[in-house]
Amino acid sequence: MNAAVALEQVIVDYGRRRVLHGLSCTLPRGAVGLLGPNGAGKSTLLKTLLGFIAPTGGRLRVLGLDVARSPVEVRARIGYMPENDGHVPGMTAVGFVAFCGELAGLPPSDATQRAHEVLHYVGLGEARYRPVETYSTGMRQRIKLAQALVHDPDLLFLDEPTNGMDPRGRDEMLDLIRDLAHNKGVNVIVSSHLLPDVEYTCDHVVVLDRGRIAAAGSIDELKGPAGRIFEVRVKGDAAAFAARLAAAGMQCQESGDDLMRVFVPGSVDDMPDQQRICRVALDAGVQVRHLRSSLPTLEDVFARAIGES
Amino acid sequence: MEQATPRPGAGPAGTGVLAASMRVFDLSLGRMLWSRRTIFTALVAGLPVVVALVLRTLLAFEVPVMQGGVTGPVVFGLMFWGFVVRFAIPVLAVFYGTALIADEVEDRTITYLFTRPIPRASVVLGKYLAYLVCATSVLLPAVVLTWLLLAPIDGALAASFPDLGVDLVIVVVGFVAYGALFAAVGTIFDRPLLFGLLFVFGWENLALALPGQLRRASVAHYLQGLVPHAMPADTPLDVLQRAMTGAPGVLECALGLGLVTVVGLLIAARVVSNREYVLEH
């Protein structure tokens, strides 16, 4: 079985509220991003995979193991970095990480040794004898990653890993995740609402929206040539122009600074598309001041997926 | 007590301790009253009422529950001793008093209070007043309801009414004295609750049982001296003990409780004014 995670009609309810509506998909090995706006069900899916929440229906398999039948074996092979703060009170960083290692089955000496190693790895080497209570938010994110890594899991669940970090810290964290996924052979599932984070670290993505899968696949494929995007700036009645573009089958998005992003479906050829836009502009009586072909981003994929779902 | 070094340009100049305390009181009262803590308080205060209701119901069905020379006023007296004086007042005072500042430290909200242009002492005083109002507003009605339910059983409302007046005063005075003491404990110790409970259930019980003057180092000695009801005695030892000790006079009680209150509040205010609070994070 090659998939890291396989979902079959997974349904999760909180009381009367349905949070996951029969999810079915496979998350391949490597780095997979779990994308979606807040409340889409990303954290719920991770907690269901960990066995914290019993699904109302469906089956979940992690690394080939059935979560319902062997939850402990599943957890032995995964590392979980929760979204909100969490540590064991009254411990130093190294003590805490070593303790987590022991909890995961490592002998005490190995656990301590690996605690030092992973703390160095996540950039907390200097601060490892400080009580976790005194850590800043960024340091807490790192130590959560360290505790998830200490027992060398085959699969890492990272829930909003860059939350509350400064730009530099965020870059470092993303580098760590990318390194783990691409160079250290650790499968990673990153749950985030930050598209650039996922785009930077992951190869695959699953877009969740209101408890349903809106899109899933490799990022390259999703961004693929199903259409072209142009950045357009016009002088004149932008609203009328947008309306005419829509009537002509082209989606239009305002992206600030008077700039519009126009999605032209279908054609691969550059010239006809640009000409089509100019023709619409002419019809709308606006003057095109800027027209440039733009590479599709995950943001476009996301916007499309959420818009379509 | 003003803060030692008034900061230049620190908001409205000359904010008095009392005015600031009243502001803190106003802010804290609602928060204190509508917290989960009040559920516990209501449970503690409601228990005598529930017991009284159960007794009344049983008596209404002519179940012979009251035996051994016991009348309604006697049961009320027992409840006042057993529930209110020995338990509810000290425990609620420990619970609220030790948390006045500790809660703010734990919730990391003390920074917001201490960065306001008000003397730190007023934070303690305002929260202490809020505790007083909160605790008495829950316990006093419970005592009154219990009395209304119990006193008419084989007894007279009129005859036990003066005692009720004294009881209500004792509730307030008890909260005042114990609250001040535990406010001080809460500002001094890192784990104030343990010390509070040790004091109430360890030290006070021990001190009251020992002959000599040690019992003067307890709040219960002075508070129990005011209680008009007969104190229940179980064993010959209790009776002998009572024979040896005897209750202090009203003046002594008032002086003792007053001293505890003033000293407790002064210590609490002083410690809070001078201590540096290092928050986690």
Added chain:
Amino acid sequence: MAPNTRRFLFGSALVVAAGLCTGLVAYYSGVLPSRQVVRGELAFIPADVAAVAYADVRQIMDSEFRQRLRSALPAAGSEKDRMLEATGIDIERDIDAVVAGLQGDGTPGGIAILRGRFDRSRIEAAALQHGAVEEQYGGYAMLVGRPHTFDDGTSSHRLAPSVAFLGDGLLGLGDADELRRAIDVSVSGESLSAAPDMMRLIDDVSGTGDAWFVARVARMTRQPGLPEQVQNQLAGVEWLAASANIDRSVRGRVRAEARDDRSAEDLRAVVNGAVAAARLFAGQDQRVTAALNSLQASGSGRQVELAFELPPSLLELLEARAAAAMSPGPAAGH
């Protein structure tokens, strides 16, 4: 302050105020309190009596305790017959309640006011048979008995046992002069109802038992024939109030009010010591131990209180003793 908080505080204050108002009304009007209203009878008791006692005869006669006492002490039945013969009153059926006032200051005697249903002709017949004469005083009919001299060892007193029909189911018993005085005070208003110090204690005990007793101890101790030791012991006591509830068992409370805190301390020490000693040296009989265990001494300030209970099991003991005394013994039986 948030509206919710204000509402809560208002509600809380309202409950306290309602309770206090109820208590105040009860305290000043006496509307709610006592189980028995005895003010009618008290109007005939002079304000200067040394002690006053009350008994709810109906309640006591109907009590289980009394039934068992009667079976334990069968001799009590003959007393009842003698009373019926002498006064024409059946204590078990005719009397509901009795209030008695006792004179102190070395004056023996006192009066008893009986409430009940009385057959006036039968009482008159019995009294006249014993040589009484009829008299009208203050609008009430009296049967004045033949006076006889009573000697208490220090002085002799002349007493005329009499009956007064005080109307509305009330009957006065006692010395003729005392009864006349009772009628006088009921008119002049110098009765016990106008003595606040005594009434304070009466209000205290009147609702709490089937029988009660309130005494000015200082005046009681001047009673002739009281042992000096007892007089000394009671010197520090100013007031004594006792009440008892008689049902299956007898439950009672005795409360003494000392002259000052010091005397109260002394008295408490004596009572506590006695109670403790009694418990420590109590015999093996569980029935006695149970009765002793019910003894509870307490009180603060100038008050000393003692609560007790005589359980029905104590009667079993009494029955057993009575049976043992009456039976000729096992040896004689064979």
Added chain:
Amino acid sequence: MSLVHDQSYRRYTGARRPIGRAWIVILRTTLGALFARRPLIGLLLLSWVPFLVRTVQIYVVESYPQAVEVLAVSPRTFRDFIDFQGLFAFFVTIYAGSGLIAGDRRVNALQIYLSKPLLRTEYIAGKLGALMVCLALVTLVPAVMLLIMQVLMAGNLALHRAAPGLLPAVLLASMLRIVVPAMVMVALSSLSTSSRYVAVMYAGLLFVSEALYGVVARATGSTRVAWLSLPRNLDVVTDAIFRLPSQHDAPVVLSALVLIAFVVASIVVLERRVRGVEVVA
């Protein structure tokens, strides 16, 4: 650009312990954290004072036979000893137990624990075990040590021959006074994120039930209602274990059932509260 060298993370190739041992790690770590607190050590040391006193008593009885009249050593001596240790057990339960789960809940540690390969029962067993060890140090261990001291000083097994059930009774009674309070405390600890609330809840449970018993017992004139109070139930069952006449009229079976109900309720609470996520519905 990574600040971290590639060499610093390597895959783990060492051995892993089989699943099901995590509770030992939790137990060891929790005990380590508890014993790092000096007040707890002080409390534990203090709790051995009665042991010393009783040892002296045994010594006196064995050395001076005439002392038997006043200081006789019998099964009741051991029963009273266990009873007396209850005071220390109360404070140890509060101090060591109130933060066990509450502390973890306050800093969201449960999601960390339960994301590791361990069962919820293992987590609870670790926490419960730590508290039970602490309680054993004030009840079971001194009681057994006292038995050993008695045998050593007497130089014979006369007491055990006369009362063959003494050792099992001491073990059973001590275990009872460890298991029930520990279960109740751990369950309460899972109900809140503040150890202060937990401590007050526990003290409240004990003292309210005791006060309730006191009032009802006096009103009814009977000790049959001892089942109302948690400590009295322990007393009743302990008396039965030692086959001594109980000071209470309450049926042993009823008291035992109440204790079992406490344990069952604790298990239900723990089952609901110890989860990787907050239970919303």
